[in-house]
Amino acid sequence: MKELKMFIDGQFVENKSEKWIDVLNPATEKVICRQPDGTVEDVAMAVQSAERAQKNWERTPSAERAVYLRKIAEEIRRRAPEIADIIVKEGGKTQALANNEVASTAEYFDYMAGWARRYEGEVIPSDRPNENIFLFKRPIGVTAGILPWNFPFFLIARKAAPALITGNTIVMKPSQLTPGNMYVFAQICHDVALPAGVINIVFGKGSVVGHALASNPKVGMVSLTGSVGAGQQIMRAAAENITKVSLELGGKAPAIVLSDADLDLAVKAIIDSRILNTGQVCNNAERVYVHRSIKDAFTAKLLAGFKAVKVGDPSRNADLDMGPLIEEKALETVLKKIDHAVVQGCKLICGGHRIGNKGYFIEPTLLDQARQDMDIVQQETFGPVLPIITFDTVNQVIDMANDSEYGLTSSIYTKDLDMAVKLNRELKFGETYINRENFEAIQGFHAGWRKSGIGGADGKHGLEEYLQTHVVYLDTHYDSK
Numbered sequence: 001m002k003e004l005k006m007f008i009d010g011q012f013v014e015n016k017s018e019k020w021i022d023v024l025n026p027a028t029e030k031v032i033c034r035q036p037d038g039t040v041e042d043v044a045m046a047v048q049s050a051e052r053a054q055k056n057w058e059r060t061p062s063a064e065r066a067v068y069l070r071k072i073a074e075e076i077r078r079r080a081p082e083i084a085d086i087i088v089k090e091g092g093k094t095q096a097l098a099n100n101e102v103a104s105t106a107e108y109f110d111y112m113a114g115w116a117r118r119y120e121g122e123v124i125p126s127d128r129p130n131e132n133i134f135l136f137k138r139p140i141g142v143t144a145g146i147l148p149w150n151f152p153f154f155l156i157a158r159k160a161a162p163a164l165i166t167g168n169t170i171v172m173k174p175s176q177l178t179p180g181n182m183y184v185f186a187q188i189c190h191d192v193a194l195p196a197g198v199i200n201i202v203f204g205k206g207s208v209v210g211h212a213l214a215s216n217p218k219v220g221m222v223s224l225t226g227s228v229g230a231g232q233q234i235m236r237a238a239a240e241n242i243t244k245v246s247l248e249l250g251g252k253a254p255a256i257v258l259s260d261a262d263l264d265l266a267v268k269a270i271i272d273s274r275i276l277n278t279g280q281v282c283n284n285a286e287r288v289y290v291h292r293s294i295k296d297a298f299t300a301k302l303l304a305g306f307k308a309v310k311v312g313d314p315s316r317n318a319d320l321d322m323g324p325l326i327e328e329k330a331l332e333t334v335l336k337k338i339d340h341a342v343v344q345g346c347k348l349i350c351g352g353h354r355i356g357n358k359g360y361f362i363e364p365t366l367l368d369q370a371r372q373d374m375d376i377v378q379q380e381t382f383g384p385v386l387p388i389i390t391f392d393t394v395n396q397v398i399d400m401a402n403d404s405e406y407g408l409t410s411s412i413y414t415k416d417l418d419m420a421v422k423l424n425r426e427l428k429f430g431e432t433y434i435n436r437e438n439f440e441a442i443q444g445f446h447a448g449w450r451k452s453g454i455g456g457a458d459g460k461h462g463l464e465e466y467l468q469t470h471v472v473y474l475d476t477h478y479d480s481k
Contacts, residue, residue: 002033004179006042006203007186009049010196016041021176021204026092026324027313027359033090035179038204043171043212046200050142050169051218053197058139058167060195065165066116071192073109076102079184086180087153092323092360093277094314104442105157111442112161115463119166124471131475137467139167140220140244144213146206146234147182148225149175149326150280156185158457159223160199166466171200171219173209177326206230210237217241221466224248225282228451246455246465248448250380251282251408253438254401256423257298258394259291261413265435267301270386273411273438275309275364278322279384280330282452283409283431283438287370287377289397292390299349299388302366306350309364309384324360325383331360334383341367341376346387372400380406394419402428407449409438430456 003020005012019037024030036042057065076083080102087098124133145159152174163170174182186201202209210230214222214237221244224234231247238245255270257263273285290298314323325331331354338352351363362383370377370387377387391397401410410429414420420434430448431440440446440458447456455465 001031004033004035004183004203006036006038006046007189007199007201008042008046009052009200010190010194012186012190023090023177023179024327025089025315026326027315027361029359033180035176035203038173038202038209040208040212042202042204043209043216046171046202047142047213047216047218049197049200050171053195054139054141054167054169057164057169057195057198060167062116062165062167065167066113068192068194069109069113069161069165072188072194073106073113075188075192076106076109079188080106083153083181083184086184087178088314088323090178090180091149091152092314092326094320094323095318097277098314101151101154105154108154108157108442109161112157112165112463115165115460119460119463119467126473128475130477131473134472134474136470136472137166137464138470140466140468141168142219143168143170143466144216144219144222145170145172146210146213146222146224146226146230147172147174149177150277150282152178153181153185155225156182158225158462162457162463162466164198166463168220168466169198169200171202171213173202173204173206173213176203176205179203206233210234214238214243214245215240219243221246223455223457223465231453246457247453248282248446248457249451249453250406251284251448251452252286252378252380252404252406253283253409253411253429254404255285255288255411256397256401256413257288257290257294258412258414258416258419259293260415261294262415262435263294263298263301266413267298267305269411269413269435269437270302271305271309274386275322275384276439278325278362280326280382283440285386285411285438286381287387287389289389289391289400292392295388295390299368302386302388303350306364306366306386311355311361311363313359322364322384325362326360328360330383331362334362334381334385337376337379337381337383338365338367338385341370341374341387344371344374344376346370346374346376351384372403378404394422398423398426402426405450406452408452409433411436411438
């Protein structure tokens with residue numbers, strides 16, 4: 001049995017607690033490795049290591065810090081097949097999506113390395129004749145990254161790359177469901193001779209390791225990607241020390257199909273946005289609103305597309321659209337949501353059942369005749385289930401789309417520029433995709449409204465999450481004569 005080791009102060013450390021957590025392949029339900037059940041003491045060691053390393057790392061010129069990021073990117077590409085295979089086996093992700101995740105992770109490190117000479121402070125005009133006002137951008141210090149299981153490798157880059165390029169150090173905790181790819185990343189950090197303590201990795205439960213990171217007074221910022229409930233727990237833990245939090249949480253993305261939409265384009269984009277990673281992505285299209293005049297034609301095309309989705313074990317077949325859900329609990333939850341939607345009045349027109357009796361596979365599911373007040377329309381599903389709601393006017397669909405406690409992503413399908421602009425102005429979401437699938441760019445800014453999160457990631461604004469300001473008032477008192 002492969003046993004993972006934590007990475008603290010540049011070294012792989014033994015599991016002192018001697019307690020372990022098994023990691024299952026969700027397609028086979030077989031144990032593929034086990035990880036240490038991390039403790040509060042492990043977190044304290046990792047934070048102390050990060051604190052010791054941070055001063056020298058901050059003094060290192062940003063261009064030199066960028067060299068390490070590029071070395072990490074190179075090593076990721078060299079080990080890409082190995083990493084992708086781990087992602088497939090522990091996360092149930094299709095081979096194509098796993099390969100894309102690895103490539104995007106390397107690209108992200110390179111992208112953030114490019115900011116080494118580009119992020120800037122400011123010189124501000126003063127009201128005094130001999131004074132200069134300087135605004136410096138400083139690193140926060142020790143940061144913490146708490147990662148999800150749905151994009152476990154890419155989120156390493158999203159949290160570590162901006163932290164490192166700006167002079168911070170970081171302690172990361174992967175999901176206990178998908179720790180194996182993080183272990184390879186630790187090996188990469190060791191192999192490129194990243195200075196000890198700049199990146200530290202602790203495995204374990206969120207209730208122990210995550211809480212200990214968020215409540216540690218030496219941690220200056222906690223970045224979490226996860227559920228609303230997890231975000232609330234992190235906020236509570238961070239509140240004691242007024243620690244900054246950056247949270248990417250849930251979503252309930254509306255897809256709006258207007259009467260003039262290109263139906264083939266809309267159907268393909270919506271299916272791609274619903275079944276991606278078996279529907280387990282926070283920016284997946286979670287509810288579709290279609291104009292009544294095209295509802296029958298649209299639904300027929302959508303139904304045909306859902307029935308054509310290929311589901312299976314991605315370790316055995318590279319030509320798949322979907323793998324399994326991540327764990328048995330997720331499968332049970334999604335099936336209960338489907339059953340409840342039918343009880344509330346939805347018509348099941350496709351899917352709705354488990355596939356086989358081994359592995360956590362589920363049929364892609366379409367629910368017709370959904371209403372705005374139904375739980376399947378209001379609550380995040382996190383599985384390949386799509387309710388269809390009809391609308392008559394643009395103002396009506398705007399109100400329905402905005403009627404959500406979430407505000408991460410949204411999408412619009414129309415050929416009418418005026419309508420696209422109107423919807424874009426009035427939808428209350430951090431991201432809107434027009435005539436394309438829901439998936440963000442690394443140079444954008446991935447940030448949600450309402451319960452979808454605080455702060456954001458990617459691009460210039462994501463980089464600045466890891467910086468704080470230091471304003472200096474310099475009055476020279478020199479004789480101007």
